[in-house]
Every structure is written in structure tokens, then in C-alpha cells.
Amino acid sequence: MKVVALSGRRIDAKDSQIPRFPLTHAPMVREQIRALLRDLRAEALVCSASCGADLLALDAANELGIQFEVMLPFSPQEFRATSVVDRPGNEDWDWGSLFDQLVSRARQRDTLHVAEHDQTISNYETYHRVAELVLERALDLSRQLGKGGKAACPGTVTAILVWEGAPRDARDHTAHFADLAKALGLPIRTVYTL
Numbered sequence: 001m002k003v004v005a006l007s008g009r010r011i012d013a014k015d016s017q018i019p020r021f022p023l024t025h026a027p028m029v030r031e032q033i034r035a036l037l038r039d040l041r042a043e044a045l046v047c048s049a050s051c052g053a054d055l056l057a058l059d060a061a062n063e064l065g066i067q068f069e070v071m072l073p074f075s076p077q078e079f080r081a082t083s084v085v086d087r088p089g090n091e092d093w094d095w096g097s098l099f100d101q102l103v104s105r106a107r108q109r110d111t112l113h114v115a116e117h118d119q120t121i122s123n124y125e126t127y128h129r130v131a132e133l134v135l136e137r138a139l140d141l142s143r144q145l146g147k148g149g150k151a152a153c154p155g156t157v158t159a160i161l162v163w164e165g166a167p168r169d170a171r172d173h174t175a176h177f178a179d180l181a182k183a184l185g186l187p188i189r190t191v192y193t194l
Contacts (some may be wrong), residue, residue: 001155004042005138007131007177008053008162009193011087011095020164021052021193022161022173026093029162032191034060040068040158040189046156048073048130049103050083051095053162053193058102068102069111069141071134073126075116091144113137124171126150131177135159135184152155162191 009021021029033056037045044067047054061068072079076099085096106112115126115133135157142155159181167175181188 001043001142001144002041003046003138003142003155004040004056004057004160005042005134005157005177005181006045006047006053006160006162007134007174008057008081008160009174010052011049011089011093011163013086019194020022020168021162023088023090023093024183025045025046025193026052026056029191029193030056030060033162035158036160036189036191037061037064037066041157043155044069044138044141045135048081048083048134049099051085051087051089051093051099053191055084055095055098055102055157057160057162059098062102062105067109067111068106069113069137070103070106071115071130071137073115073123073130074161076112093147127173129178131173131180132176134177135174135186137178139184157186159186159188160191161188162193164194165190165192 011023045061046069049070059066082097089095138157143155163174
């Protein structure tokens with residue numbers, strides 16, 4: 001099975017001093033993700049569901065009829081409040097509604113995964129753990145046949161980074177995902193947000 005694991009930037013906050021993913025770039029980035037999913041002949045996508053890269057990728061996969069799996073660090077309600085509707089949208093990008101629609105679809109298909117949230121670790125560590133779980137799930141899916149049985153040999157996993165190309169700091173989640181994908185020897189493709 002050809003699987004894509006994806007991580008990337010959220011839409012910039014209204015008061016963001018350094019642009020990383022302006023809302024005005026969302027249509028361009030979605031189209032680039034969509035084209036890349038088609039070029040890779042992806043059969044499945046695994047990612048989280050924050051506003052920006054994740055929701056754009058899930059929306060593109062849904063449109064293309066690609067199986068998708070959603071990995072959340074905690075309950076959909078809490079995640080929606082802290083990682084979806086806390087960033088600006090517009091008439092074209094209603095992040096809350098898009099999240100609700102895609103999470104509902106994933107729940108119906110039993111492809112919504114909520115990580116066990118350990119209250120003793122920070123949110124930073126929890127989000128880093130989700131990056132690991134996204135890659136683990138993608139690798140697991142690559143070993144399956146289209147109907148769910150185990151394949152005789154693994155398929156392929158490609159990591160996609162959706163970002164401006166540089167870590168914010170040493171705790172950057174997208175950079176952490178990139179480091180994990182490199183350590184696993186996965187091919188990495190980049191969609192730039194600027």
C-alpha cells in the first residue's frame with residue numbers, strides 16, 4: 001500500500017510577527033498537496049487535524065477518494081478548541097466545520113485515533129508523540145493489502161512536510177516529524193507555505 005504521512009504548519013495567528021503560513025496561501029498549498037497525493041498515487045494518508053496543513057491534506061484526500069486516518073493527541077473537542085478554531089479562517093476556510101466533517105467521517109470509518117493522553121507530560125511532548133504515532137500508523141498501513149490483510153512485503157511510505165522550510169526553534173513539531181522520517185529512511189517531499 002502507498003501511504004503518505006504528513007505534518008506541517010498551522011495557519012498563522014492574527015498577531016503573528018513572523019509569517020509561516022498565511023491564510024491567503026491556503027488555496028495554493030491545498031492544490032499542491034492534492035497534486036502531490038495524486039503524483040505519489042497515495043492510497044492512504046495519515047496525519048493529525050489541526051487548521052492549516054493537516055485539514056487541507058485531509059480535505060484533498062477526501063476529495064480524491066483516498067483513505068485517511070486522523071491521529072489526535074486528546075479528545076476531538078479539546079483539540080478543536082486548541083488547534084483548530086483558535087486560528088483565523090474566512091468564508092472559504094471555516095476550519096471548525098471542516099474539522100467536524102472530516103473527524104466525523106474518520107469516526108464513521110473507524111480511522112480516528114486518539115492517543116492516550118498522559119497528564120504527567122507537557123502538551124509539547126504530547127504533540128511530539130503524535131508525530132511518532134502518525135509515522136508508526138503509516139508504516140503499519142503500508143504493510144496491509146487494500147482489503148486489510150497483511151501484505152507479503154511492505155508498501156511505501158512517503159513523508160510530506162508542509163512548511164516554510166525552517167524550524168521555529170528546537171521544539172518545532174514539524175522539524176521533529178522530519179527528523180523522525182529521516183531516521184526511518186523515508187523519502188521526504190516538501191510543500192512550501194510561503
